[in-house]
Amino acid sequence: MKKNDNNKLIDNTAEDEFNLEKMEKETEEMLKLRFLTKENSVFARTEGGFVSLKIGDEFYKRVLVYRVFPFTNPEGYISIREPDEKAKEIGIIKDLRNDVTKETREMLEEQMRLRYFTPVIEKIIDIKDEYGFAYFDVVTDHGPCRFTIHMGGSSVVYLSDTRLMITDLDGNRFEIPDITHLSAHELRKLDLFL
Amino acid sequence: MELLFQVPNGIKSKLQLMPSEEIRYCIPHDIGKDGTFRESGYVIVTTNRLIVTDEQEITFQRELALLEKIKCEPQINCGILIIKEYEQEYEKHIARFSMHHLIRASFLAKGAELLRDNKNKQVVSREREKSCLKCGRALPGTSKCPKCDGKAVTAGKLWRLLKAYKMQLILISLVAMASSALSLYIPQFQKIFIDTKLADKSGSTRDVIIFITVMLTLTLFLILLQVLKNWWFVSLGARLSMDIRRKMYQKIQELTLSFIQDKRPGELMNRVAYDTGMIQRFVQECLGHMFSSIVTMVGAVTIMLSLNVTMTLISIVFLPIVFMISSAFRKNVRRRFHLQWVKSDKINSSLQDVISGMRIVKSFGKEQSESDKFNRLTNEFAAIQQKNEKFWASFYPLLTFIMSMGIYFVYYFGGRNVLGGTMTIGTLVQFNAYAWTLYGPLGWMTHLPRMITQMVTSLERIYDVLDEEPLIMNKENAIKHEIQGEVEFKNVHFGYKSYEPVLEDINLKVKKGEMIGLVGASGTGKSTMINLIMHLYEVDDGEILVDGININDMDIEGYHSQLGVVLQETFLFTGTILNNIRFAKPDATEEEVIRAAKMANAHDFICKTPDGYNTYLGERGYNLSGGERQRIAIARAILNDPKLLILDEATSSLDTESEYLIQKALERLTAGRTTFAIAHRLSTLRGADRLVVIDGHRIAEIGTHNELLEKKGIYYNLVMAQLDMQKMNSETS
Numbered sequence: 042m043k044k045n046d047n048n049k050l051i052d053n054t055a056e057d058e059f060n061l062e063k064m065e066k067e068t069e070e071m072l073k074l075r076f077l078t079k080e081n082s083v084f085a086r087t088e089g090g091f092v093s094l095k096i097g098d099e100f101y102k103r104v105l106v107y108r109v110f111p112f113t114n115p116e117g118y119i120s121i122r123e124p125d126e127k128a129k130e131i132g133i134i135k136d137l138r139n140d141v142t143k144e145t146r147e148m149l150e151e152q153m154r155l156r157y158f159t160p161v162i163e164k165i166i167d168i169k170d171e172y173g174f175a176y177f178d179v180v181t182d183h184g185p186c187r188f189t190i191h192m193g194g195s196s197v198v199y200l201s202d203t204r205l206m207i208t209d210l211d212g213n214r215f216e217i218p219d220i221t222h223l224s225a226h227e228l229r230k231l232d233l234f235l
Numbered sequence: 236m237e238l239l240f241q242v243p244n245g246i247k248s249k250l251q252l253m254p255s256e257e258i259r260y261c262i263p264h265d266i267g268k269d270g271t272f273r274e275s276g277y278v279i280v281t282t283n284r285l286i287v288t289d290e291q292e293i294t295f296q297r298e299l300a301l302l303e304k305i306k307c308e309p310q311i312n313c314g315i316l317i318i319k320e321y322e323q324e325y326e327k328h329i330a331r332f333s334m335h336h337l338i339r340a341s342f343l344a345k346g347a348e349l350l351r352d353n354k355n356k357q358v359v360s361r362e363r364e365k366s367c368l369k370c371g372r373a374l375p376g377t378s379k380c381p382k383c384d385g386k387a388v389t390a391g392k393l394w395r396l397l398k399a400y401k402m403q404l405i406l407i408s409l410v411a412m413a414s415s416a417l418s419l420y421i422p423q424f425q426k427i428f429i430d431t432k433l434a435d436k437s438g439s440t441r442d443v444i445i446f447i448t449v450m451l452t453l454t455l456f457l458i459l460l461q462v463l464k465n466w467w468f469v470s471l472g473a474r475l476s477m478d479i480r481r482k483m484y485q486k487i488q489e490l491t492l493s494f495i496q497d498k499r500p501g502e503l504m505n506r507v508a509y510d511t512g513m514i515q516r517f518v519q520e521c522l523g524h525m526f527s528s529i530v531t532m533v534g535a536v537t538i539m540l541s542l543n544v545t546m547t548l549i550s551i552v553f554l555p556i557v558f559m560i561s562s563a564f565r566k567n568v569r570r571r572f573h574l575q576w577v578k579s580d581k582i583n584s585s586l587q588d589v590i591s592g593m594r595i596v597k598s599f600g601k602e603q604s605e606s607d608k609f610n611r612l613t614n615e616f617a618a619i620q621q622k623n624e625k626f627w628a629s630f631y632p633l634l635t636f637i638m639s640m641g642i643y644f645v646y647y648f649g650g651r652n653v654l655g656g657t658m659t660i661g662t663l664v665q666f667n668a669y670a671w672t673l674y675g676p677l678g679w680m681t682h683l684p685r686m687i688t689q690m691v692t693s694l695e696r697i698y699d700v701l702d703e704e705p706l707i708m709n710k711e712n713a714i715k716h717e718i719q720g721e722v723e724f725k726n727v728h729f730g731y732k733s734y735e736p737v738l739e740d741i742n743l744k745v746k747k748g749e750m751i752g753l754v755g756a757s758g759t760g761k762s763t764m765i766n767l768i769m770h771l772y773e774v775d776d777g778e779i780l781v782d783g784i785n786i787n788d789m790d791i792e793g794y795h796s797q798l799g800v801v802l803q804e805t806f807l808f809t810g811t812i813l814n815n816i817r818f819a820k821p822d823a824t825e826e827e828v829i830r831a832a833k834m835a836n837a838h839d840f841i842c843k844t845p846d847g848y849n850t851y852l853g854e855r856g857y858n859l860s861g862g863e864r865q866r867i868a869i870a871r872a873i874l875n876d877p878k879l880l881i882l883d884e885a886t887s888s889l890d891t892e893s894e895y896l897i898q899k900a901l902e903r904l905t906a907g908r909t910t911f912a913i914a915h916r917l918s919t920l921r922g923a924d925r926l927v928v929i930d931g932h933r934i935a936e937i938g939t940h941n942e943l944l945e946k947k948g949i950y951y952n953l954v955m956a957q958l959d960m961q962k963m964n965s966e967t968s
């Protein structure tokens with residue numbers, strides 16, 4: 042079993058009397074790309090709603106699941122990390138669609154749904170602008186929602202020619218995957234930001 | 236920030252509160268289990284339970300005493316509330332928030348842990364709400380909503396500002412009234428002349444000359460009055476804004492650093508510069524105009540009505556149309572100009588990007604593609620600007636034309652009346668003149684709502700600063716104390732945010748003249764400890780005593796004037812070296828300055844600069860190296876003869892020679908003074924009497940260099956690590 046407390050490094054160095062070799066080894070380790078597949082790793086749901094991981098004799102009672110390319114390749118190169126502040130990388134799943142079992146894929150996707158929250162705007166009901174702020178009333182894939190953005194600055198950003206990311210006052214993000222799919226009516230409401 | 240939302244009654248009854256149990260925190264959690272938005276879920280913390288509800292049901296509840304960990308873990312654009320029970324191995328997430336409630340949730344988690352530990356301390360959030368909880372409107376960085384606060388309150392605030400200028404206001408309004416009355420009288424005078432001299436051809440050339448002379452005098456007098464009025468309004472506006480600026484500047488200096496650090500950089504600057512400018516413009520342009528416009532309009536309409544009711548109505552019949560058109564286009568106009576503004580902003584930022592990154596652009600040979608990009612942007616901007624200007628140039632003349640359409644009807648009916656003998660020519664001319672006087676102010680009034688709103692927002696933002704109570708204030712009968720140099724920390728707890736402790740239970744007694752080195756990894760709270768000694772922040776719990784007196788009871792300015800501070804980033808003011816050294820003691824003699832500079836090893840390099848101590852530092856002034864700036868800062872500290880000395884990374888990022896010189900300077904400076912020093916290079920702390928190692932928000936080790944080395948703890952490891960690094964460096968070089 043692996044301990045994950047903050048004092049780990051300090052405790053260890055106290056025993057080993059800090060040495061260069063060890064530091065170099067750790068730096069080397071950081072360079073390594075360890076790929077996780079269904080052959081070498083076992084993921085399992087925990088009672089608390091998270092996921093645990095066993096690789097060989099390593100066991101992590103909870104792991105973090107990060108997307109490395111959240112916009113351009115959300116299902117490739119999934120980084121699995123330790124759940125403390127350092128979030129050291131345990132390994133990478135190169136392709137979520139092929140490299141792991143269906144169950145694993147489902148539970149990891151569940152974790153990522155918990156971690157990432159970027160509702161996709163499906164319908165723009167109304168946009169009202171008043172004194173430097175714009176008030177959106179939209180329907181998203183996570184349900185209907187109202188939010189407010191700053192008119193100035195970079196609240197609305199193009200991720201590609203047609204893909205839009207909107208950040209509200211609180212820091213919530215909303216995505217419009219393809220503005221060409223909006224109706225003419227909706228586009229007109231949005232055109233102030235385009 | 237609100238941490239205690241109203242618990243809906245339906246749920247409240249389900250909670251089955253015990254008699255002694257009370258609700259301490261209640262916040263909404265707005266993302267459901269299935270990931271959809273919802274509005275009817277709450278996380279409630281009572282004095283002994285943590286409860287999560289969804290719709291009308293309780294979905295989770297535990298006694299606080301059973302929970303080992305309650306934590307809000309930020310995710311990407313959302314957050315989850317996690318608990319771990321003592322009994323169980325695993326962590327469990329029990330509620331999820333959008334960013335709207337994330338900060339609230341962090342406060343709640345901390346509050347719940349405090350309750351569990353039987354610390355009856357209420358967590359309060361000083362963070363501002365981003366949008367009004369009542370009306371949902373975004374707040375312009377203020378604590379009160381300009382809309383919900385009510386116009387009456389704002390009017391009261393404006394009056395508070397204007398009150399000091401009561402006499403001037405009365406005087407100005409008298410002048411404004413006189414000028415309105417005069418402008419209303421001129422058509423009347425014309426009418427009499429036309430009817431009695433021209434219409435019946437009874438007048439002579441002499442009458443015409445007299446008429447012209449009187450008209451000229453009246454008009455000149457009118458212009459004089461208007462100029463006078465404008466002058467006074469301009470000077471009132473300027474004086475008023477100067478007044479506000481001065482008050483704000485004073486207030487900002489009084490306020491604690493935390494207030495300033497909570498704001499975005501530049502925001503306070505904006506408030507002092509831009510918002511006061513808005514008030515000035517409002518007083519100058521609106522207040523003056525509004526007053527005389529209203530008097531003129533009321534007067535003109537009254538006279539017109541007394542002359543002919545039908546014609547009055549006809550002359551203003553087109554006004555509603557103009558209003559309709561202009562309000563229909565208002566959005567369009569705003570959009571056009573917003574778009575133009577966005578484009579020009581893009582050009583600016585792209586310019587800044589390229590110019591500041593010129594080395595990269597050139598070294599990668601990307602000049603052509605960058606200038607293509609820029610060309611595209613300027614073309615877009617030019618196209619929009621052209622379109623807007625064209626629109627502007629045709630829209631307003633059109634509006635004015637429609638507004639004055641009424642005149643043609645006035646001529647039609649008036650002409651017929653004149654021909655029919657029911658109206659004199661003079662009256663028609665007079666009527667016509669009044670109609671024109673009416674159109675000007677009416678057109679202007681369409682802008683009024685926008686200007687008032689801007690003024691209200693600016694006023695709110697100004698009063699937000701002015702009404703802020705400074706957290707650290709001189710108490711009544713604050714003690715003026717000459718510091719001897721004994722410092723004691725007693726159970727000190729502190730965090731910049733009340734849910735995030737930075738220092739916990741710090742106990743430390745420092746003798747007079749002792750030098751204390753603060754050691755620890757970055758982010759452990761060394762600088763925070765120094766900030767507390769400097770009394771820039773108030774401790775959350777416990778007390779800091781200097782010579783046995785709580786620093787809260789001391790006169791703040793008196794206390795600060797006895798501190799000497801040398802920081803990592805040496806801030807030198809724009810001005811001469813002399814002024815910079817004299818900053819804390821403006822009346823120091825030249826000899827004292829030289830002595831201080833010599834002590835700081837700064838005298839030599841100062842002498843070598845062309846202008847010596849009069850060398851001008853600043854944007855276009857003489858450039859000093861990091862080490863030289865540092866030594867000037869040390870001279871500044873020495874000159875003040877401080878009783879308490881604070882060195883925060885005073886020797887980092889220097890080359891070896893300057894480090895040696897500064898080291899020497901510091902040794903002289905610290906001799907006999909109580910000193911707190913932070914340094915990453917442990918060699919800097921050689922001279923320290925005791926070292927305090929901070930780790931995990933607490934004092935982990937304390938003792939002399941040798942004692943700590945023997946202990947083989949954190950300090951030992953740090954020393955070894957630095958030795959190894961040095962070895963490595965010397966091997967490679």
